Amino acid sequence: MRIIEGKENIISGFSTYLQDESKLSFGDVKYLAFPENEGDVCEFLKFCRDKNMPVTISNGKTGVVGGAVPVSGALMSLEKFNKIFGVKKSIGEYRVRLESGVSLDQFYKFLENENFSGEKYFYPVDxxxxxxxxxxxxxxxASGERSFKYGPTRNWVRSLRVVLSDGNVLSIERGKIFANGYDLEIKLPDGSIKKIKIPQYKMPSVKNAAGYYAKKNMDLIDLFIGSEGTLGVITEVELALTKKPENIMTLLAFFPQEQNAMNFFFECKQMLTSAVVFEYFDKGAFELLRPKMADLPPDKNAAIFFEIEYTDDNLGNTMLAIEELLKKNNSSMDNTWGGFEKKEIEKIRQIRHSIPETINETLARTKQKYPAIHKISADIAVPAENFLEMISYYKSKLEPMKLQNTIFGHIGENHLHMNILPRNNEEFLKAKELHLDFAAKAVLLGGTVSAEHGIGKIKHQYLEVMYGKKGLKQMAEVKKVLDPKGILNRGNIFNEEYLNA
Ligand SMILES: Cc1cc2nc3c(=O)[nH]c(=O)nc-3n(C[C@H](O)[C@H](O)[C@H](O)COP(=O)(O)OP(=O)(O)OC[C@H]3O[C@@H](n4cnc5c(N)ncnc54)[C@H](O)[C@@H]3O)c2cc1C
Structure with a gap:
């Protein structure tokens, strides 16, 4: 296994490993390892354990909460874990077993070239x-656009291999090990038993990626999914596939006002039972994109991006119904970009992708002048009945402060990303305060402070708003059982105070 030693060598040749898309960085790292198999992972963990040195797990580095960013000690990149072991049929579904460093791109391409007895299957998390x-x-x-129909990653994970910080390797299959009430026992390969008390907070009934998954009688596998590398190193994953819809149509409808776009969405959601994706872009998103995209309609200030599955039989009627709703909300088919072909679909999806990308680029430029600044991005979801109240709350606080912002994203799941782009340190501090205020409001409305990005190193205080000190202590107790020396992904989810208590 290759190991780069020394802070200077890492900074000079491997600096990209010291950041993720949050642009948070610390840089005090002594070792960077590239394990190639589970044996290497165990060996490197032993090395870190013996030195009592924290080790951070790094993968695609696209996270936006600093989860893969090392505070100090060692960094372990899983990029060599890139094997796909193939497809099998199990319990009536197709599954693929793959190493945890395989990228989504690599996985999607692999699936496109597979033959599923003449049918088409895909992995729906995007x-x-x-x-x-x-x-x-x-x-x-993680979730993404299609989770409106297909749910988050958790729904598709069938088994995991996980290396614990003491070198024990767990092979966990869904449906095999359950908690007895709030008590969970894990038998380890070395014969010892780990006894875990499941935290007793109530998770919100919305899309959620904040803190450990915790429910009475829960499945052990769910504890590791979403635990942000604080409990073990995932080396292999088995994922389920689903049948690819026959036809998908992608549409991007432009509206003069944000209210028109919102109304269109609410009516469309009722009407289109075949929708897979509903995404919303506000005025702020248009302002960010205009300098890059000359062909955005000049008089439009909001948009809904949606995808629908259709058959040749229902296409005509569906289009007529959409046309009617567009008209009712001050838009039309002429103000809608549509795609049936892969290339057209890709173009529209690229616009969606450009928003977070442009935010990150803008932030990186500001950071050159104000290094302390990082992304202020709320990842809040609330129950449907409280969605409009949350949006009005954002507006009522943001508008008087004149902070550059955009609210966009997964409207289908009442989950919009509120991003503030601070232009200097003063605005950054104001934005941080506002984020805390928004987190408190979301919790009051029965929502979550993080629906899909996790907590990482920059959202601790919001998690505390959500579950209180008591909830965080209960989570930290779980970590202490599975990682007694507290070496894995230190700084993720909890502050040091919880681990040292
Ligand atoms: C432009 C853009 C758009 C995005 N859109 C979405 C979106 O729509 N939905 C969404 O959910 N996210 C989105 N994200 C965030 C990001 O892509 C996801 O969080 C993704 O899951 C991170 O994967 P990664 O491999 O890059 O992980 P990293 O950033 O490398 O790591 C993320 C966390 O997982 C831990 N980790 C990684 N691998 C392992 C492992 N094998 N074992 C244990 N712990 C591990 C790391 O330590 C870290 O805490 C977006 C990011 C960008 C930049």
Whole structure:
């Protein structure tokens, strides 16, 4: 296994490993390892354990909460874990077993070339950024556009191999090990038993990636999914596939006002039972994109991106119904970009992808002048009945402060990303305060402070708003059982105070 030693060598030749898309960085790293198999992972963990040195797991580095960013100690990149072991049929579904450093891109391409007895199957989780790696998506329980129909990564994970910090390797199959109430026992290969108390907070009934998954009688596998690398190193994953819809149509409808776009969405959601994706872009998103995209309609200030599955029989009627709704909400088919072909679909999806990308680029430029600044991006979801209240709350606070912002994303799941782009340190501090205020409001409305990105190193205080100190202590107790020396992904999910208590 290749190991780069020394802070200077890592900074000079491997600096990209010291950041993720949050642009957070610390840089005090002594070792960077590239294990090639599970044996290497165990060996490197032993090395870190013996030195009492924290080790951070790095994968695609597309995370936006600093999860893969090392604070100090060692860094372990899983990029050599890139094998796909093939497809098998099990319990009536197709499954693929793959190493955790396989990228979504690599996985999608593999599936396109597979023959499923003449049918087409696919992996429906699409986190927008397809350079993300499978292990990263499992560790953050990532979602993305299509989770409106298909749910988050958790729904598709059938088994995992996980190396614990003491070198024990767990092979966990869904449906095999359950908690008895809130007590969970794991028998380790070395014969010892780990006894875990499942935290007793109530998770919100919305899309959620904040803190450990915790439910009475829960399946052990769910504890590791979404645990942000704090409990073990995932080396292999088995994922289920689903049948690819016959036809998909992708549409991007432009509206003069944000209210028109929202109304269109609410009516469309009722009407179109075949929708797979509903995404919303506000005025702020248009302002960000205009300098890059000359062909965006000049008099439009909001858009809904949606995808629908259709058959040749229902296409005509569906289009007529959409046309009617567009008219009702001050738009038309002429103000809608549509795609049936792969190339057209890709163009429209690229626009969606450009929004977070442009935010990150803008931020990186500001950061050159103000290094302390990082992304202020709320990942809040609330129950449907409270969605409009959350949006009005954002507006009522943001508008008087004149901060550059955009609210966009997964409207289908009442989950919009509120991003503030601070232009200097003063705005950054104001934005941080606002984010905390928004987190408190979301919790009051029965929502989550992180629906898909996780907590990482920059959202601790929001998680505390959500589950209180008591909930965080219960999570930290789980970590202490599985990682007694506290070496794995230190700084993710909890502050040091919880680990040292
Ligand atoms: C432009 C853009 C768009 C995005 N859109 C979405 C979106 O729509 N939905 C969404 O959910 N996310 C989105 N993201 C965020 C990001 O892509 C996801 O969080 C993704 O799951 C991260 O995967 P990664 O391989 O890059 O992980 P990394 O950033 O490398 O790591 C993420 C976390 O997982 C841990 N980890 C990684 N691999 C392992 C492993 N094998 N074992 C244990 N722990 C591990 C890391 O330590 C870290 O804590 C977006 C990001 C960008 C830049």
């Amino acid at each position: 986190v927008t950024e397809s350079t993300a790696k499978i292990g990263g998506t499992v560790s953050t329980n």
